[in-house]
Amino acid sequence: MNYFSSDFKLGILGGGQLGKMLLFDTRKFDIQTYVLDPSDEAPCKIACNQFFKGDLMDFETVYNFGKKVDVLTFEIELVNLEALVKLEEEGVKVYPSPKTLKLIQNKGIQKDFYIQHAIPTANYKRFENLKSLIVDILDSKTKLPFVWKCTEFGYDGNGVKVIRQISDLDNLANVECIAEEMVPFKNELAVIVCRNPSGEIKTYPVVEMEFHPEANQVEYVICPARIDEKVAEKARAIALNVSKMFNHVGLLAVEMFQTEDDEILVNEVAPRPHNSGHYSIEASYTSQFENHLRAILNLPLGNTDSKVAGIMVNLSGEEGFSGDVVYQNIEKILGWNGVTPHIYGKKQTRPFRKMGHVTIVNQDINEARRIAEDVKNTIRVIS
Numbered sequence: 001m002n003y004f005s006s007d008f009k010l011g012i013l014g015g016g017q018l019g020k021m022l023l024f025d026t027r028k029f030d031i032q033t034y035v036l037d038p039s040d041e042a043p044c045k046i047a048c049n050q051f052f053k054g055d056l057m058d059f060e061t062v063y064n065f066g067k068k069v070d071v072l073t074f075e076i077e078l079v080n081l082e083a084l085v086k087l088e089e090e091g092v093k094v095y096p097s098p099k100t101l102k103l104i105q106n107k108g109i110q111k112d113f114y115i116q117h118a119i120p121t122a123n124y125k126r127f128e129n130l131k132s133l134i135v136d137i138l139d140s141k142t143k144l145p146f147v148w149k150c151t152e153f154g155y156d157g158n159g160v161k162v163i164r165q166i167s168d169l170d171n172l173a174n175v176e177c178i179a180e181e182m183v184p185f186k187n188e189l190a191v192i193v194c195r196n197p198s199g200e201i202k203t204y205p206v207v208e209m210e211f212h213p214e215a216n217q218v219e220y221v222i223c224p225a226r227i228d229e230k231v232a233e234k235a236r237a238i239a240l241n242v243s244k245m246f247n248h249v250g251l252l253a254v255e256m257f258q259t260e261d262d263e264i265l266v267n268e269v270a271p272r273p274h275n276s277g278h279y280s281i282e283a284s285y286t287s288q289f290e291n292h293l294r295a296i297l298n299l300p301l302g303n304t305d306s307k308v309a310g311i312m313v314n315l316s317g318e319e320g321f322s323g324d325v326v327y328q329n330i331e332k333i334l335g336w337n338g339v340t341p342h343i344y345g346k347k348q349t350r351p352f353r354k355m356g357h358v359t360i361v362n363q364d365i366n367e368a369r370r371i372a373e374d375v376k377n378t379i380r381v382i383s
């Protein structure tokens with residue numbers, strides 16, 4: 001298949017920042033793209049060849065969109081699965097495959113998959129709804145504290161809550177959920193695996209994620225993780241194994257916990273470009289976005305090594321501000337060494353909404369971390 005400067009069309013479900021960053025690379029290779037997103041103001045709109053407005057969870061909309069393209073991918077997991085299955089049956093190449101997506105869309109099914117494939121993960125129990133979980137706690141079968149997770153439609157930590165006392169369950173929705181053992185972890189790590197249909201497979205270096213204590217969102221991603229080489233090797237090997245078990249095509253971001261005694265437990269995976277790989281645009285030989293594209297088109301994969309240490313700072317909407325976004329002090333940080341801001345193009349800010357990120361590259365990772373903190377304290381995303 002000739003992808004370059006041809007009639008070939010890549011369809012992308014979702015028009016957010018991940019799609020927008022993927023479009024830098026489709027532009028670089030002159031590959032035609034169609035994007036479907038429910039919002040008229042989707043960040044992808046300015047960079048794709050054709051934009052379609054529509055509901056990603058609606059069967060007809062996704063099916064009809066898929067019929068227009070040669071290869072279909074997604075930048076968000078909340079898409080209509082039945083439509084993807086039908087499109088695949090009818091010969092459209094869908095990567096990552098609907099089979100993988102089905103295993104991932106529901107956290108209960110995802111956790112069962114890890115157990116079935118002997119992949120280390122925190123202990124958990126599945127519940128049909130909140131009521132049955134409460135009965136289990138009252139029967140002393142589920143012990144406090146634990147981590148409550150709704151199995152579907154949660155993202156960026158909004159479907160996750162630490163339960164220390166039964167009243168912490170008070171305002172939670174009565175939906176399917178899991179109760180997961182609390183892991184006293186030293187570090188949260190992630191490894192992005194890249195695999196093409198021919199079976200070529202590569203991993204990016206292990207990164208370390210530092211979280212905002214309140215919003216449960218990543219604040220800093222640090223590459224390489226400042227951990228023991230043996231632990232890093234173990235994390236990479238586990239991530240590779242997870243990708244092979246899923247028989248995955250495209251990128252698979254594997255999020256993990258490093259426990260106090262250096263055990264690695266898989267938390268969850270995302271079958272797409274991931275926040276933990278944004279640093280790769282500036283710091284790697286081949287960015288995660290370019291490698292996602294290479295993988296789903298069954299092209300040779302690019303080098304996943306880093307050229308330099310990279311740190312990413314998320315730019316989230318500041319608390320107390322909602323409305324037309326203003327990025328304060330961007331000019332200031334642009335004057336600093338190795339600092340590149342990415343502005344996603346969302347017109348409206350609200351508390352904790354991901355509005356952009358900044359990458360800091362430096363030969364010295366400690367210097368990069370210091371600059372990253374200055375960036376964090378200098379930029380404000382307000383209205």
Ligand code: ADP
Nearest residue numbers: 122147154155156157158160180181182183216
């Ligand atoms: P999401 O899908 O919203 O990203 P995660 O399952 O990744 O949800 O959980 C969000 C965050 O909550 C994690 O990054 C971690 O900081 C914390 N967390 C999740 N599960 C556990 C656990 N079992 N023990 C301790 N902390 C956890």
